[in-house]
Amino acid sequence: MSIRLNCLSNMARRLNCNFSQWSSRVFAAEFDSRCDPVYFALSAQTPAADEKQSLLFQKLFSQGKAFSVHAITDDRIQRARSYSDLQDKLVSALPKSCNLLQLIAFHPDVNNSLVKGFFIQDALNNAGTENMLKDLVKSEEFHLCTYVSSEDGKLWQQCVWSQRGKECTEVAKHYITVAAKPEYHPSLLNIINTVVYYSFEDAYRVLQECKECIPESKEVLELADQCIKNSTKGRFPVIVIEGLDATGKTTLTQSLQEILRGALLRSPPGCLSQWRARFDAEPPLIRRAFYALGNYISACDIARESAKSPVIVDRYWHSTAAYAIATEVGGTLESLPSSHSEVYRWPRDLLTPDLVVLLTVRPEERARRLLARGVEKTREEAELEANNLFRQKVEEAYRRIQDPACVVIDASPSKEEVLSEVLLLIQKHCNL
Numbered sequence: 567m568s569i570r571l572n573c574l575s576n577m578a579r580r581l582n583c584n585f586s587q588w589s590s591r592v593f594a595a596e597f598d599s600r601c602d603p604v605y606f607a608l609s610a611q612t613p614a615a616d617e618k619q620s621l622l623f624q625k626l627f628s629q630g631k632a633f634s635v636h637a638i639t640d641d642r643i644q645r646a647r648s649y650s651d652l653q654d655k656l657v658s659a660l661p662k663s664c665n666l667l668q669l670i671a672f673h674p675d676v677n678n679s680l681v682k683g684f685f686i687q688d689a690l691n692n693a694g695t696e697n698m699l700k701d702l703v704k705s706e707e708f709h710l711c712t713y714v715s716s717e718d719g720k721l722w723q724q725c726v727w728s729q730r731g732k733e734c735t736e737v738a739k740h741y742i743t744v745a746a747k748p749e750y751h752p753s754l755l756n757i758i759n760t761v762v763y764y765s766f767e768d769a770y771r772v773l774q775e776c777k778e779c780i781p782e783s784k785e786v787l788e789l790a791d792q793c794i795k796n797s798t799k800g801r802f803p804v805i806v807i808e809g810l811d812a813t814g815k816t817t818l819t820q821s822l823q824e825i826l827r828g829a830l831l832r833s834p835p836g837c838l839s840q841w842r843a844r845f846d847a848e849p850p851l852i853r854r855a856f857y858a859l860g861n862y863i864s865a866c867d868i869a870r871e872s873a874k875s876p877v878i879v880d881r882y883w884h885s886t887a888a889y890a891i892a893t894e895v896g897g898t899l900e901s902l903p904s905s906h907s908e909v910y911r912w913p914r915d916l917l918t919p920d921l922v923v924l925l926t927v928r929p930e931e932r933a934r935r936l937l938a939r940g941v942e943k944t945r946e947e948a949e950l951e952a953n954n955l956f957r958q959k960v961e962e963a964y965r966r967i968q969d970p971a972c973v974v975i976d977a978s979p980s981k982e983e984v985l986s987e988v989l990l991l992i993q994k995h996c997n998l
């Protein structure tokens with residue numbers, strides 16, 4: 567399957583089709599995270615027939631029958647939750663003959679314009695699939711589109727369906743043309759303040775908007791209300807240890823705590839543990855706001871403790887931003903925002919540590935440690951293991967975060983060697 571799809575996106579590039587102008591929303595159908603999506607746009611006017619385009623669209627839309635679905639509400643919380651629900655419904659209800667892909671719609675270069683949806687190819691063109699999707703539209707939270715060709719198969723149109731009274735009716739129809747690949751992967755449009763938050767207020771606002779649908783938000787907000795805004799560091803150093811799971815953070819932070827006679831803290835802080843699973847089950851918009859607030863709550867503890875002793879912190883803002891960016895950005899390492907992108911900047915109102923150490927471990931060694939530990943993996947960690955690419959993206963995002971940037975340590979050697987290397991670093995950076 568991936569070979570066929572790979573061919574498809576390469577084909578769009580090779581064909582050098584006549585690209586439509588970006589006046590309208592552009593759609594990107596993502597077939598495989600390792601290659602570019604196929605980009606297409608809509609046009610009210612009949613485009614000139616183009617052999618190459620029709621060939622590409624035939625492959626895209628006529629593998630049996632093609633559909634797309636996306637949530638349409640303006641409420642960002644409801645839209646994010648509807649998208650998650652829709653994914654669960656589609657995964658469980660679609661027949662095996664269907665291929666479920668991610669489809670995103672966006673206005674190039676317009677921040678926060680990205681809307682996530684799904685593209686469905688039904689190889690067997692089951693009537694049941696179409697009826698099931700039309701049923702979904704009844705909730706009025708979603709738009710359903712079907713794709714039809716002209717009789718000669720040269721032109722393709724997207725038909726939009728909506729529930730009108732008892733009937734699911736076609737409400738609009740547009741021609742489809744190939745669109746140029748944008749300079750940046752469209753997922754970058756939705757990082758700032760959608761999955762990575764750069765101020766207490768921005769993260770706080772998201773949970774405020776969730777108070778009705780997620781009652782636990784109120785309790786998290788109450789804890790956030792108690793934390794002192796813009797808390798500042800005491801006179802002792804604050805050292806953050808970062809890295810993927812099983813890179814040795816727990817082992818190292820415990821040793822550092824003993825040797826430096828310091829305080830050991832973590833983000834998210836213990837007071838949020840009871841709600842972590844609840845927010846982990848929510849879409850990224852909400853889940854990442856929870857972790858962002860966790861950092862501000864931890865910052866209060868760090869400020870207090872660093873007045874008394876050195877502070878060692880197990881995960882902090884680097885983790886929050888790196889996982890969020892890597893999850894949000896589709897495609898390969900090249901799709902990550904470039905090194906100087908503003909997405910890697912540190913939030914101005916968050917307490918800054920003196921040193922951030924990133925532990926990296928060779929993939930084979932990390933797999934060995936995970937296996938030896940024998941704990942049940944979180945869904946995300948299972949994905950990390952299955953998806954080497956995702957792991958690389960998280961690590962690369964860690965490395966790109968600035969002010970403070972992290973110091974990268976190879977944590978594959980023995981515990982003792984890793985500890986002494988980090989102690990040397992601490993001496994150098996923190997005057998200890």
Ligand SMILES: Nc1ncnc2c1ncn2[C@@H]1O[C@H](COP(=O)(O)OP(=O)(O)O)[C@@H](O)[C@H]1O
Pocket residue numbers: 809810811812813814815816817818935936938939977978979980981982984
């Ligand atoms: N330097 C090291 N060499 C070999 N094994 C290690 C090393 N550091 C940690 N481990 C082992 O690897 C596993 C994961 O370490 P842990 O500290 O729990 O990682 P994390 O907190 O990053 O998930 C544990 O079983 C631990 O004993």
Ligand SMILES: Nc1ccn([C@H]2C[C@H](O)[C@@H](COP(=O)(O)OP(=O)(O)O)O2)c(=O)n1
Pocket residue numbers: 810811812833834857860861881882883885886887889944946947
């Ligand atoms: N400060 C933090 C800490 C964790 N996170 C998120 C990032 C990932 O989605 C998970 C990783 O957590 P996980 O439970 O695997 O971490 P541990 O290694 O067990 O500490 O939590 C965060 O966003 N911000």
